[in-house]
Amino acid sequence: MKTYIKRGQFVPVGGTWIEMDCNIPSGESLIRQFLVGQRFFESEFGIKCREFWLPDTFGYAAQLPQIIKQSEIDYFFTQKLSWCQFNKFPHHTFYWEGLDGTKIFTHFAPADTYCAKADVKEVLHSVNNYKDKERSNEALLVYGFGDGGGGPTKVQVENLEIMKNIDGLPVVQMRSPADFFERAEKEGRDIPVWVGELYFEYHRGTYTSQAKNKLHNRKCEYLLREIELYAGLATTVNGSPYPRQEMEKLWKLLLLNQFHDVIPGSSINQVYRDSDEHYAYIYKSGNSLLDEAFKNFTKSDTGNSYSVFNSLSWPRTEVVEVPTTPKNLPTAPKQTSFDGKSLFVVSAPSMGSSPVEPIEISETSTLQEEKDKIILENNFVKAEFDKKGILVSMFDKRAKRQVISGKANQFVLYEDVPMYWDAWDVDVYHLEKRKDVDTESQCKILEKGPLRSSFEVSFNVGKKSRLTQRISLDAISPRIDFQVEVDWQENHQFLKVEFPLKIRAMHATYEIQFGNWQRPTHFNTSWEVAKFEVCGHKWADLSESGYGVSILNDCKYGYACHGNVMRLSLLRSPKNPDPDCDMGIQNFKYAIFPHLGTLQQGETIRQAYNFNVPIQIRSLPSPSMSSAFTLDNPAIVLESVKLAEDSDNEIIVRLYESHGGHATCRLSTPLAVKKAHACNVLERDIASVAWENGGISLEMKPFEILSLKLSL
DSSP: OHHHHHHTSSOOOOOSSSOBOSSSSOHHHHHHHHHHHHHHHHHHHSOOOOEEEOOSOSOBOTTHHHHHHHTTOOEEEEOGGGGOSSOOOSOSEEEEEOTTSOEEEEEEOTTSOSSBOOOHHHHHHHHHHOTTTTTOSOOOOOBSBOSSOOBOOHHHHHHHHHGGGOTTSOOOOOOOHHHHHHHHHHHOOSOOEEESOBOOSSOGGGGTSSHHHHHHHHHHHHHHHHHHHHHHHHHHHHOOOOOHHHHHHHHHHHHHTTBTTTTTSOSOHHHHHHHHHHHHHHHHHHHHHHHHHHHHHHTOSOOSSOEEEEOSSSOEEEEEEESSOOTTOSSOOSEEOTTSOEEEEEEEOTTEEEEOOOOOOSOOOEEEEOSSEEEEEOSSEEEEEETTSOEEEEEETTTTEEOBSSOBSEEEEEEOOOSSOTTTOOOGGGGGSEEEOOOOEEEEEEEEOSSEEEEEEEEEETTTEEEEEEEEEETTOSOEEEEEEEEEOOSSEEEEEEEEBSOOOSEEEEEETTEEEEEESSOSSHHHHTTSSEEOSSEEEEEETTEEEEEEESSOOEEEEETTEEEEEEEOOOOSSOTTTTOEEEEEEEEEEEEESSTTTTTHHHHHHHHHSOOEEESSOOOSOSBSOEESOTTEEEEEEEEOTTOSSEEEEEEEEOSSSOEEEEEEOSSOOOEEEEEOTTOOEEEEEOOBTTEEEEEEOTTOEEEEEEEO
């Protein structure tokens, strides 16, 4: 292969580890696809890819242009949007402008395929179909047998040679992708700009299919994040060896399973048996590495008391569960959980650790059971549920207003029989075939405060399934949590949970990689109808002036917000290509979080991180360094801290602006930083930056991703 590449017969393109899905992986996972991919191309072939080559995937997140550019890639090629169901994308050659304003020169093959047969008919179709002829004289024809391999045939190559210069046909030339993009951008005239996500009007079911796979992906992303932080600190502070080889293996396994037919849920059964084994290995090895990292960070194998570890970049005060009551505490636990754990309110510093020292609070959580309802209440909210778990009233004491406008936490089954691709698609007409889940239930009180109140309901869902839900309210938060276990045994049914809210808004906001994106709550146009099911990450929010409500989750990606009703997609049951898709026990969590002001003012973003990244409790002493990093602006999120790829004496710190505005902040650390550089996501220096008095002052643009290399 290397010989043919040197001859120019094979042209490496892509820039990523695999041809990944671009909806579901986290922002950090997308960065690692480029980091691992570009390093592979350079180490194996001595070539850096200049074009992001992604012919087949199911939508393109709005942060991709910034990530692509920071990977030293100048061009983007795909063609999947030619499939769109309702609306034809208006361009083939254009600049794609991302969430932060970064633009990348983009081309879609006007043949509307990446498996062209290279015949006269397709060449003519490319010319006639090309939407930007008045602006550009260049277009790509991507030919050969893809989707299973084989590549170009001798006949196809001969066809293109014959068509080089024939009257009635365009000029046909064999050139490399880099040559094409350079000429097309240079010679293009008034190239149009498309701003924001490239939403794919098909395969919306891939946000939900194979739910367990998606849960493992989210959990493993955060597991690797925690290992990198604590193992990296243990290496730089205490000189402990860093498990570089094993971490590379774990990351490559995770990235492999983000392939665009694996994590979307559209592969055959055997693929998911393999991926289950991969995730099991990541959990086993990763948890072992995390245990070792904690020990190395604290320089201790065990302790007589417990410590809390917080990997997020802000301090937290939360109700936590401790397996047993630690010794030498000034007070006994205020509450024992229903399963025998000690409950405490503790505080943890930003990206650091502290001993378990219970905090005395005046707030309480209570549960009151009446004949036909259960009331959960604390200083922030009063929530009334019926005995089936339906939220019938939620009053926000702070705002003195009702939160919901109908039956909330209502499970709904939709008949889900798409026209074409079973695991891939959910069609708009499924919304017309709904049935509320309303069956006899069993209700059990679990906890009555003062730190947490909770109860459990169980009932049948559909023809063969059973759902158990634990609903809880802590003393110090307006957030109500729902922990669900389902024995799912349905056939072509789509399970969602919905929350009708006392909110009026034309757009809902959804978290995406390194930011958020607004989408309409109405169906005015065909472009808006097409977004009847959309992808989001840890949260979605519906807000009006002065008030809003967010729905959080720990492993879900499909949402639908129509009018004032927010729906979270939970489980599907397609039968092709995997007849066992999603069958069996499924576990997941979600929450409703009412807030004052905007989602930024109400700290939805931090709440969603807290919901997904629990405080770690360990039987270890606290390290001498209580807080490794601090930030003074809530708009800035410190997403990851890792050792540099090629040095144990350099740390990469990755931040992003999360509120969508220009922001200044100061990043501080007790680490002995000698010098600092801004770098790209390939960890190559861009510019030196001033590091003074244990920190750096930063100015960031809306949704900017900033990587810093700190030399110790």
